[in-house]
Amino acid sequence: MFFDFCPDFLAILDLSGKFVKISQSSKQILGFEPYEMENQSWEKFCHPDDLPGGEKLYNESIDAANTGGKFVFKHINRYKHKNGNYIELEWHTWGFDQDGLAYGIARPIKEPIDAEE
Numbered sequence: 001m002f003f004d005f006c007p008d009f010l011a012i013l014d015l016s017g018k019f020v021k022i023s024q025s026s027k028q029i030l031g032f033e034p035y036e037m038e039n040q041s042w043e044k045f046c047h048p049d050d051l052p053g054g055e056k057l058y059n060e061s062i063d064a065a066n067t068g069g070k071f072v073f074k075h076i077n078r079y080k081h082k083n084g085n086y087i088e089l090e091w092h093t094w095g096f097d098q099d100g101l102a103y104g105i106a107r108p109i110k111e112p113i114d115a116e117e
Helices: 026-030 047-064
Strands: 009-015 019-022 070-080 085-093 101-108
Touching: 009 026, 026 085, 026 101, 047 070
Parallel strands: none
Antiparallel strands: 009 019, 009 101, 070 085, 085 101
């Protein structure tokens, strides 16, 4: 129910890097229905120039989980909208828990960016 009513983009990610659950707001923010993003890797939607930073945070989060630590971070990256443009998102993410899941909340911080940028 929480996922159905929150205006921010909510996501749960598994250790393989795939979205397990996506909020209904994905339609308003990125143009995708939740089912179109679920079971897909976050890398599929991330802007290619933002992948190295995203992969670094992803790996640090896994390392922290393996050592019993918690990994919480805030970052900005661009995600592809269904129309081909990119949306700049500000994320607040909680790293992997004992169940192998990571949780994120994102909201757009700018207008859509043309796909060429």
